[in-house]
Amino acid sequence: MQLYCQSCEKMILAEDVNIELAIAKCRACNAVFNFSETIAAKRRRKPEAKPPKRLEIVDTGSELAIRWKWFTHTVWFLLLFCIFWDGFLVMWYGIGLAQLWAKGGDFGAIVMLLFPVIHVAIGVGLTYFVISTFVNRTSIVVALGQLELRHGPLPWPGSRVLQVIDIEQFYCVENRGSRKSRQSSFELHVLMKNEEKIKLLTALEDEDFALFLEQKLEDHLGIVDEPVVGEYRFD
Template sequence: MSSKLNIERGSGELLISYSWRTPVMWFLLFFCIIWNGICLFTLFAGAGFFVVFHVIAGLFITWWTLTRFINKTIITVDRQKLLIKNGPVPWPFAKDKNVPARALVQLFVAKSNVSQNKQSTYKLMARLDTGTEVKLIDAEPDKALLLDLERTIEAYLDITNDTSLDLKGHGNFEGLDLNELREQMNKLEPIKKWLPKSITNKMEEAAARLEAEERRNESGSPQLPREEDWDVTLTPGSRIARPLQGSEHDFVFPFYRLQQGEPVKYSGKPYRMGRSAQIDWDDEHISQARQMEIVPVSGGEPLHFYAQIERNRWSYFEERRLDDEEVEILGFVAEKHPLRFENGRDRYYPRDGQNGVRFMSGTGRQVEQFIYFTTSSSTQFRALKPEGRGWEVYVMEVVDAGNFE
């Protein structure tokens, strides 16, 4: 484990921090003092406009040196998010990151395009369940530090470490079978215009390979349908709900088990459980969810929550349903869902779709769901479409399970 890492395990979260300071910073501090001193002396001596450029360069070097002396990177990891903050001195090339924890598929270390003193630097990358890759930390000369960060975060989130990704090229579609190739291409298509030219060239090569393989299959013997093609489309009442899965450790109040009429306190205020619905997902990572309503005992507007079990733990979100006009503005029309949309300055992308059955009042209806996320905020959008009905879109905010009692 890198000696620079300071790791603390709190109640339900992992805190990691490390300083940007290195031994060479003392030399740079001495250099800044000498450089700026000479510039100021010549400026006051009447050197004229020419010295202004040297003063600006000196101020920039001083700014950069201060960030290395004072700044820290602080990483907060819990079941809802991976949050990276840098400060206290602002530095535009080290932006804060906020990635939903359930979107993380893998972390890996890759070589950065930035070099320092002709030495290579490295970056910590995250692969999301959409197939996209997000840069978390860049231009770090200490490769061992990033590898330790990767292993620590993956261990906390129960992500199996795939060492084959570390320090290797990406965007290579070789070795994928036909179905995997088609799936990978579909994931990358929405963000194709933002990808580097080298990746888009490989995508075009892969598309040509895919077309050739499909022509070859059509000319040969017909293929049997895949297993999922034999699934029977469910109709209301054709299936009963699965028993509700328990949490691995119930350290907090098990809000997910609450039934209609039962009491609960939320943020210290008394409520009673109102309407609810259970969703059984055909998903190996998130198998069940509940839509829940709690009604204030003293009267007032009810609150609505979405609960889902992920990696054997239940997580909670308070949500508000958007009206039809808001849904249409975001681009949810008829059977179609948008590949991306903007909410203020934030751009949202969908994770992999979920399919399952929602049970309400003892009957089940087939549903499809997409959860939209952005890397700049913890706010998410949940878009659910029951079979034969319009889109239900909710804006979601993470809720601490400790607020329920």
Template sequence: MLTRKWRTGAAWIVVGFTVVWDAFLVMWYAFGLTRGDLSWGLLLFPLLHVAFGLVLTYASLGMLFNSTVIEVSADLLRVATGPIPFHREVRVSPSEIREVRYHEHASRGYSSSYDLRAVLNSGEEKNLLRGLGEYSEVLFYTSELRSSLGLSGTTKKSEASAS
């Protein structure tokens, strides 16, 4: 079993931004309520900001508390995220897996993120992990999964983009 925690240095930046964003919105509404003349404009204007704040808060909680667990047994490869629901659980029979590869998402030459994928006997690529930030991390997970699944050969990069 492999466990990957989501809490990174970048998570703390997002959490800090979220706290400031949400605090501003709380102050906005508190100001309007304490004045006693809460107009419709004052109430409705920040609704898109509130929606964005809710998304930020959910993402921040996921970054702080979630982890991804990869379990390999004779009859099942399972990738699950929790405790806060974020991604669907992935379940694949090891006998259906031909290869484990990674796919790089380059970001204008500044940084990259990586997905870990299982190539099935049918040729379909199934995402196992998304958004790995370090190349060494994707190589580690690829190597560990290949070893656990009894796959031979070397680590390969996916050529075609698949979801």
């Protein structure tokens, strides 16, 4: 995007533009002006997405914070399944330990204890995921020239910090499910100026959620939306 002075119409150099504050200074006439309306006036090639109700958004102009809880009602099914899975393992190991104690190191009892090790690992991972879904939240904060992504309070992979000056574009990617389920989830990616592509968020439940995050971040940072190879096409 090329920016021009609103007073003398001279071209503005990149060094004289403050993207976070949407303010520019003209070297020709020394005029200082806000160009946020210029960016907003640019026609988008994608439909405007409405903010999802569960998002908490604080936009002061210089800083942007977007937060949301992980909890959805679908987690209740996972909770019931988790209780059944873990309960069965507790019963299984209770019987195995009782036999081991009664028979004093019986080989059959040892095999019974070792057999469901993989199931235990699945149970631990599933339990941690369910608990995280109840208590965790994701936050995206843009401030002081940085974009910070955090998941918590329980530790979860994916947290990162990016320098705003290195960001070229945000874009959405569809992650299609199996042929049987025919369900898709969406991801938010970042294209850096060095052409590196970073997966910022995954498992977003619908395209409107992903599109709103893309548009909100681009609007705040003054990034004009441009097509990226491999991005999801919004009809």
